[in-house]
Amino acid sequence: MKTKTPKYDNIVQATRSKHVPQRTCVACRQTRGKRDLLRLVYSNDIVEIDIRGKKPGRGVYICSLRKCWETGLKGNRIDYGLRTKLSAENRRTLLEYGRSLPEKED
Ligand SMILES: [Zn+2]
Numbered sequence: 377m378k379t380k381t382p383k384y385d386n387i388v389q390a391t392r393s394k395h396v397p398q399r400t401c402v403a404c405r406q407t408r409g410k411r412d413l414l415r416l417v418y419s420n421d422i423v424e425i426d427i428r429g430k431k432p433g434r435g436v437y438i439c440s441l442r443k444c445w446e447t448g449l450k451g452n453r454i455d456y457g458l459r460t461k462l463s464a465e466n467r468r469t470l471l472e473y474g475r476s477l478p479e480k481e482d
Contacts, residue, residue: 399437402457403448406439413437416470418458423466425473434458441481445474 396409402416415426419433426435436457438444448454449471455462462470 401439401444401448402436402453403438403444403451408439410437412439414440416454416458418460423454423458423460423462423470425470434460440477442474442477442479445471445477449474 396411398407399410399413400407401413410429415429415431415435415437416423417426417431417433417435419431424431436454438448438454449462449467454470
């Protein structure tokens with residue numbers, strides 16, 4: 377038997393809230409405005425950064441902070457959130473990207 381994942385996005389839209397859409401970082405679990413987070417999307421057997429937030433596929437959100445990328449990648453939270461297993465190469469690419477990000481917020 378399949379269980380459907382509730383579509384929270386639709387619920388938020390239906391309420392016509394004026395708030396900025398909120399997402400939870402997969403690493404630190406902090407809730408932030410969508411703009412403060414980066415989206416990672418899993419498609420075609422690879423996890424990529426979805427710059428524009430429009431790519432189809434299963435996605436997770438993560439702060440654009442180095443510590444969250446490290447936590448997310450090393451603790452397999454991204455894998456878990458995307459229900460996949462990152463390849464070593466994929467993980468390395470993402471870790472490298474994470475290193476280009478600021479260590480913490482201004
Ligand atoms: Zn975070």
